[in-house]
Amino acid sequence: MAKVEAGMAGNVWKVLVKEGDQVEAGQEVVILESMKMEIPVSVEEGGTIAKVYVQEGDFVNDSDTIVDVE
Template identity: 55%
Template sequence: MQEVKASMAGSVWKITVNKGESVEEDQDIVILESMKMEIPIASEEAGTVKEIKVAEGDFVNEGDVIAIIE
């Protein structure tokens, strides 16, 4: 099980996967917006999206869990 975490604080601009979807290693899961920049947050391993813990528009802090991959 992998917890995908925010690498920096920002707003969730776009969620690029759905619960139950298969993902590859280094596939973007969420795109954050911070200081007018788009920051992709990717899965570190292949698996299936078990849970997405944020919604578009949510604010996250560095280290917050964004998704769970199994």
């Protein structure tokens, strides 16, 4: 299981995946909005989304876990 972290403080602008989705390495899973800019967060390795921790509109800090990938 791999945890995907926000990498930057900001607002969750879009959640692009749901639990159970198959993702490929490098695929964008969430788009954050920080300092008026869209920051995509992608997974490093492919797998299945085991859990999504955030909802659109949530505020996250830079080391917060966003999704788990199995």
